[in-house]
């Protein structure tokens with residue numbers, strides 16, 4: 001039997017893979033990693049290859065050698081199972097609360113993440129958040145703050161859990177877009193703590209070394225985003 005393999009995506013593009021990778025690493029599960037280049041245009045060819053063994057043709061996918069697990073949340077729950085439930089709170093009500101926070105993120109987080117791409121968190125300069133985005137952040141920060149107070153920190157439910165790892169890519173997006181956390185100081189501390197968690201820091205360090213993946217519609221000004229942010233030297 002082959003060693004279990006986690007197929008992840010390009011470090012500065014694949015927020016879904018980041019979550020699954022963090023949970024599996026934190027669980028101590030022994031796996032190999034294959035990074036799939038999901039940048040265009042090779043994205044389509046590479047994901048078609050994943051589609052030969054994984055119906056959604058997306059990353060992350062964990063092939064345990066016996067089972068193909070093709071959803072980040074399922075991989076994270078598997079990670080929790082392989083370490084005897086260490087990645088979710090013991091108390092069943094706290095566990096349900098953690099799963100609700102996980103599910104909110106998994107279901108798209110009120111479209112906040114669609115508007116602030118993961119790729120843009122790694123740009124050399126970032127646009128300010130709009131008032132609507134900042135308002136949505138407030139709703140989320142209020143949730144984080146409540147959990148941190150209720151369960152006593154230092155992570156959302158005490159020890160690092162699937163909830164922290166599920167939200168890590170969002171924290172990266174929002175911290176790097178200078179979201180205003182001044183009304184939620186405990187959340188601000190937790191965000192800083194999460195960003196220097198050794199596994200999060202390892203992923204980010206690799207992501208920060210990659211070429212930027214530009215989206216032309218990132219800045220409010222239409223046009224070539226790369227050219228706006230990094231003016232080419234005139235010959």
Ligand SMILES: N[C@@H](CCC(=O)N[C@@H](CS)C(=O)NCC(=O)O)C(=O)O
Nearest residue numbers: 014015016058059060070071072073
């Ligand atoms: N619900 C899936 C979403 C995974 C996903 O959308 N992955 C992106 C990369 S981060 C992808 O591979 N997209 C390709 C596609 O959907 O065609 C999960 O949680 O694993």
